[in-house]
Amino acid sequence: MQPHHARELLIASFHAALAGADxxxxxxxxxxxxxxxxxxxxxxxxxxxxxxxxxxxxxxxxxxxxxxxxxxxxxxxxxxxxxxxxxxxxxxxxxxxxxxxxxxxxxxxxxxxxxxxxxxxxxxxxxxxxPVAGVSLKALRGVTRALVNSGATIQDINTVRKHLxxxxxxxxxxxxxxxxxxxxxxxxxxxxxxxxxxxxxxxxxxxTFADALAILDRFRIEADPAILTYLQRGAAGEYADxxxxxxxxxxxxxxxxxxNASQMLRAAANYFQAQGVKVIIVSEAETQSSQQVAQAHANLLRQILADNTARPLALLSGGETTVATDGSGRGGRNAEYLLALAIELRGMDSVYALAADSDGIDGTENNAGALIGPDTLSRVQALGLNPEKLLQSHDSYTCFFALNDLLVTGPTLTNVNDYRVILIG
The missing domain is CATH 3.40.50.10180 (Glycerate kinase, MOFRL-like N-terminal domain)
Incomplete structure (x- = not known):
């Protein structure tokens, strides 16, 4: 499969996925x-x-x-x-x-x-x-930022926000x-x-209020004193839950x-099948870190190739991975997944991938996600960049911006989690 054709298939599949979640x-x-x-x-x-x-x-x-x-x-x-x-x-x-x-x-x-x-x-x-009485918007923003950067799941983050x-x-x-x-x-x-x-x-x-406090403690979040006081009083029964x-x-x-993500993935699967591409939906509910999911998908890919499974083949997955960061790097969970996947694959022939957030925004940058191909790692290194160091500093946006491989869609006006596809040509 030619690189330009693989890229066209990947991008078209993402738009088909979005149509399924319109x-x-x-x-x-x-x-x-x-x-x-x-x-x-x-x-x-x-x-x-x-x-x-x-x-x-x-x-x-x-x-x-x-x-x-x-x-x-x-x-x-x-x-x-x-x-x-x-x-x-x-x-x-x-x-x-x-x-x-x-x-x-x-x-x-x-x-x-x-x-x-x-x-x-x-x-x-x-x-x-x-915010509840006694908690400022600034304090709420601070605890939200800290929870997001900690790698906490959306369930944990929302448990805290429900009580604030x-x-x-x-x-x-x-x-x-x-x-x-x-x-x-x-x-x-x-x-x-x-x-x-x-x-x-x-x-x-x-x-409960006690659950919210336990989450802050588990992720070692240094919340504003007003937040801790409010949650502690709520746990003591002073406020209605x-x-x-x-x-x-x-x-x-x-x-x-x-x-939901299932509908999005089914729409993408229908698109690929209409193009003569076999589809495996790996998971609709990935929740581990971006790097862990990339490693797992790379291992699965090696097994599939060892079994001589018919090509072309698309491996689809949904869910929402996590990234624990201090906030210094640029890039969301989808770009981080792709950079980690490119490092795991080490230029494996005829393997391409796309990962993007269905809302059109990966993290806090202007891209929905990015794309990789067999030459991604060599191109990064040719630019004098160190892919491992970029991954370690959670700076995947810098990598894909330099390669001109960001996927920029603008707001999609829907939101059903992330879309990932590995295409084996």
Whole structure:
């Protein structure tokens, strides 16, 4: 297989994967029947504007509809009836906090014959982050940054955020009172547990203040004293905890996961098969570090080649790997996975790969991910760069920028975790 053809196949497969996770296709089948009263749309996440756009396109013109969603900067779409606000991710800012405050007030205005239609997608934890009383936004940003850099899982991070913010962990649904709550959820979390997608604003939360404290201790997070004081007082029973399973405030609430990594991978698999490429879905739920996953995939690849499996062959995987860093390097988990994979493969013939975040942003840079081929390692070394040192310093962006092998898509307006493919020509 020629390098340019392999590259075209990889990029086209990513776009096919994104089409499989498009809110314009996923939202309409799950829309509820309009209620006797009014419908209020609230929510947040990287796909929130796209979800709101889909709601408007399929909601009856005669039925009352209004609302507010918050999405990441540069992720909005033009809407007519639902207001879209842009805010910061992955660290929260004042615009997101203000939007969350407005959401709480609007939810509290609902009556028993009204409907809260919640649109939830990955990123909502930061975008709808309204700190609890006594905890500043700066302190919340600090603990979020520390947890992300520690390599903590999204489940651990969200357990802490649920107990430091006012919409997470079922608190948005609780604010809606007697109104019916219908949540549509685009999952970016391995396992698709609604309690961890955007910190579950409409889901019962089984975690506790004590759990949040234990996570900070386990990852040795030096949180702001106000955060520790608040969590300690909560653990002592001084503050009401988030709604728990069986709580009466959630009896009229339903949560629907309408899209996930599985759908994305199936769409990519269908694309490859239409091109005459055999497909193996290795895993939909990778959660180890980027370097560990790269090593495991390299070992699997060697076994497949030793078995003389028919080519061309594509190995697909989803999930969300982790990177523990001090924040000094540039590059997200997908670029780190690829750099580690290139080092593991050492220029293996006819093997190409792509890894990218389905939201179009790998970490905090401007790329969705990157691509590698048999010549990646030699090209890096020809530029006078040391791939092992770049990997050790978590500086994968520098590597792929120098090679002109970054994958830059801009905001995709969806978010169902990461997409990885190894193509054997």
């Amino acid at each position: 809110p314009q296709r996923l939202v309409p089948p799950f829309l509820p029947i309009p209620p006797e009263g009014r419908t209020l749309v609230l929510g947040g996440g990287k796909a929130a504007a796209s979800m709101a756009y889909a709601v408007e396109a399929h909601w009856p013109d005669s039925a009352p509809l209004q609302g507010l969603v918050v999405t990441r900067y540069q992720h909005s779409l033009p809407t007519r009836r639902i207001e879209v606000i842009e805010a910061s991710h992955p660290l929260p800012d004042g615009r997101g906090a203000e939007a969350a405050q407005r959401m709480l007030a609007q939810a509290a205005s609902l009556a028993a014959d009204d409907l809260l239609l919640a649109l939830i997608s990955g990123g909502g934890s930061s975008l709808m982050a309204l 913010t006012l919409l997470a962990g079922g608190q948005l649904a609780r604010a809606a009172g007697a109104a019916r709550v219908h949540a549509l959820i685009l999952s970016d979390v391995v396992g698709d547990d609604p309690t961890h997608i955007a910190s579950g604003p409409c889901c019962a939360d089984p975690s 988030t709604p728990k399973p069986g709580d009466s405030c959630l009896l009229r609430t339903v949560n629907h996961v309408i899209g």
